[in-house]
Amino acid sequence: MLGRILQRTIILITFVLALILAVMPMSLAIAPWRPEWPLLVLVYWIIALPHRVNIGYAAGVGLAVDVLLGSTLGFHTAAYAIVAYPAARYYSRIRNFSLSQQALLVMVLVFVARAIVYIFEHYLNNAPLMWHYFWPALSSALFWPWVFLMLRKVRRKFLVR
Amino acid sequence: MSTPLFIRTVSLRVRLTLALVLAFLLIFADHRLGAMQQARMFLNSVISPVQYLAVMPEQSLDNLVYRLQSRRSLIAENDRLKRDMLDLQGQLQRFEFLALENDRLRTLLASDERRERLRMVAEVIAVDSDPFTHQVVVNKGTRHGVYIGQPVIDAEGVVGQVVDVGVITARVILLTDQSHAIPTRAQASGIRVIAQGVGETNTLELMHVPHSTELQVGDLLMSSGLGGVFPEGYPVARITAIIRDESLPFAQVRATPVANLDRIRMLLLLWESDSEYQPLNGDATESANASDLPEERR
Numbered sequence: 001m002l003g004r005i006l007q008r009t010i011i012l013i014t015f016v017l018a019l020i021l022a023v024m025p026m027s028l029a030i031a032p033w034r035p036e037w038p039l040l041v042l043v044y045w046i047i048a049l050p051h052r053v054n055i056g057y058a059a060g061v062g063l064a065v066d067v068l069l070g071s072t073l074g075f076h077t078a079a080y081a082i083v084a085y086p087a088a089r090y091y092s093r094i095r096n097f098s099l100s101q102q103a104l105l106v107m108v109l110v111f112v113a114r115a116i117v118y119i120f121e122h123y124l125n126n127a128p129l130m131w132h133y134f135w136p137a138l139s140s141a142l143f144w145p146w147v148f149l150m151l152r153k154v155r156r157k158f159l160v161r
Numbered sequence: 162m163s164t165p166l167f168i169r170t171v172s173l174r175v176r177l178t179l180a181l182v183l184a185f186l187l188i189f190a191d192h193r194l195g196a197m198q199q200a201r202m203f204l205n206s207v208i209s210p211v212q213y214l215a216v217m218p219e220q221s222l223d224n225l226v227y228r229l230q231s232r233r234s235l236i237a238e239n240d241r242l243k244r245d246m247l248d249l250q251g252q253l254q255r256f257e258f259l260a261l262e263n264d265r266l267r268t269l270l271a272s273d274e275r276r277e278r279l280r281m282v283a284e285v286i287a288v289d290s291d292p293f294t295h296q297v298v299v300n301k302g303t304r305h306g307v308y309i310g311q312p313v314i315d316a317e318g319v320v321g322q323v324v325d326v327g328v329i330t331a332r333v334i335l336l337t338d339q340s341h342a343i344p345t346r347a348q349a350s351g352i353r354v355i356a357q358g359v360g361e362t363n364t365l366e367l368m369h370v371p372h373s374t375e376l377q378v379g380d381l382l383m384s385s386g387l388g389g390v391f392p393e394g395y396p397v398a399r400i401t402a403i404i405r406d407e408s409l410p411f412a413q414v415r416a417t418p419v420a421n422l423d424r425i426r427m428l429l430l431l432w433e434s435d436s437e438y439q440p441l442n443g444d445a446t447e448s449a450n451a452s453d454l455p456e457e458r459r
Contacts, residue, residue: 016211023287024215028423032292055176059183067204068211069291070298070325070332073197074187081180088173124192126339127293128360 007160011053014041014151015061023068032132035140036110037147038065042080043087043106044151049160050091058084071117072124079116083109099145107141198309198325205302205327212298212330216286277434278392281305283313285425286330295338295358299428302329306441310390312431318396318419319343319384320428335422336397337362343390345382345397350375353385356398356416362423365398367414372405374412382416392431 018037026034038061045053062080066073087094087109094102114134121127154160191197283299301307303326311323313333321341325332334341339360346353352375356365370376380400386393398416405412432440 019208019211020215023212025219025288055173055180059180062184063187063204064208064211067201067208070289070294070296071291072188073191073201073204074184074189077187078181078184081177081184085173085177120188121293124188125293130292133292 003159007158010154010158010160011045011049014045014154015057015064017041019061019064019068022065032135033139034136035143036113036136039080039083039110039113040106040140040144040147041151042084043109044148046084046087047091047094048152048155050088054088055081055084072120075117075120076113078120079113082116083113099148102148103141103144106144107137110140111137201325202303202327205325205330205332209302209327209330212287213300279432279434279440280429281432281440283331283428283430285428293360295335295341295360295362295422296324297333297335297425299331299333299430300329301430302327302331304328304441305430306432306439307331307430308438311438312391314395314429314431315420315425315427316429317421318398319391320420320422320425322390323430333428336365336418336420337422342368343397344385344387346385347376347400348381348383349377350380352376353387354382354414356382363417365416365418367400367416368411370403370412370414372407372412374403374414376400376403376414378403381419392433 015038018041021037022034042053042058042061045057058080059077062077063073065071065076065080069076094105097105111134114137118127118129118133122129187197191201281301283301285297286300287298289296289298299313307323307326309323309326311331313320313322319336321333321335321338323331324334335358336343336356337358337360339358342355342357344353345356354367354370354376357368358364359366367376367382378400382397382400384391384393384395384397396419398418400414400416402415403412404414430440432438
């Protein structure tokens with residue numbers, strides 16, 4: 001029982017770290033390239049523990065991102081829930097991908113999530129199209145192998161399952 | 162390891178549907194009804210530790226740099242500050258005299274006297290990484306008496322207004338956000354115009370300006386106080402371009418905010434001294450105008 005609580009705490013801590021990285025001040029030159037950390041961590045936990053972390057967590061993390069970024073509540077909630085679905089549905093297949101294949105998939109997922117948020121922003125808040133909004137899809141893919149290996153290490157160390 | 166094959170009690174598709182229904186309800190409530198202020202306040206308060214943690218490395222680095230500053234640069238800075246202080250005090254004497262005179266004239270004209278304002282310094286702790294909004298988060302919240310719709314200025318001019326509050330944080334929407342507009346009056350000609358953000362840093366657009374306008378490039382726009390949010394008479398923006406394209410119904414007028422919105426650090430929150438909202442728990446300072454006026458006037 002205690003182990004389970006500890007495991008849940010470990011998962012929550014990784015999410016909190018991801019959220020901190022998502023709003024940490026960066027210089028304006030590289031800020032558009034900031035990887036979508038919360039989504040990276042979310043995808044990792046979904047394919048690692050699909051029965052514990054899936055769409056519920058996705059919606060929760062999305063809501064936290066909404067509050068942190070000050071966007072209309074529900075935009076990231078919907079986007080994260082939608083991209084969590086294929087990850088949770090095909091987790092066994094994704095696990096067998098090589099790291100580079102997973103990175104490609106992550107790029108697509110981040111792109112789709114951002115496209116969903118952009119569509120909401122465009123139709124509800126008249127946001128103009130900004131291509132640099134989609135650059136994090138590339139940087140997220142670049143960072144995926146490190147995120148994956150690091151979180152796997154954490155998961156094995158604390159025997160989270 | 163005892164993970165059964167079919168552990169899932171609720172299918173993924175049902176979960177997705179539930180999450181989406183929830184998300185759309187949230188979007189509807191927040192965007193269409195604006196009914197989420199209480200919930201937003203709660204959520205902002207819950208999430209504020211993350212915000213504080215996110216700026217901690219930068220702040221401690223700044224702190225370190227400050228501590229490592231050489232004696233000589235500190236002395237130089239101190240000298241400069243003293244000179245500035247003297248300069249400002251000189252100006253303030255004249256300002257106080259003018260304020261008194263102005264109040265006397267206003268009573269002669271039987272118009273309202275200017276109300277006092279209270280202000281509190283707030284520090285920007287986060288700038289939004291979301292490119293669709295121009296907002297900053299400051300380190301003051303309901304605990305300090307911050308309220309939604311509160312005007313925010315900096316040393317140069319108007320910055321924006323508070324849109325969201327948590328217990329120890331508040332979110333300030335900047336003038337340049339595309340959903341923000343501020344009523345202004347040109348200082349030289351007295352023409353009233355509404356300056357709207359367009360979602361670009363350092364650009365405002367003036368709405369519904371006729372082609373025959375007397376506005377000129379370089380005109381300073383002051384807040385007019387007409388919207389009831391911003392107090393009157395604070396500098397807002399300076400006109401940078403007037404494009405008179407006769408094929409369009411109105412002239413296109415662009416202006417740059419006076420405040421450096423892309424590198425704001427310290428802000429001032431303003432309170433009216435007689436409104437229902439008052440600053441709490443902080444080092445709020447009164448504005449200098451007309452402190453002991455009643456005796457003076459009689």
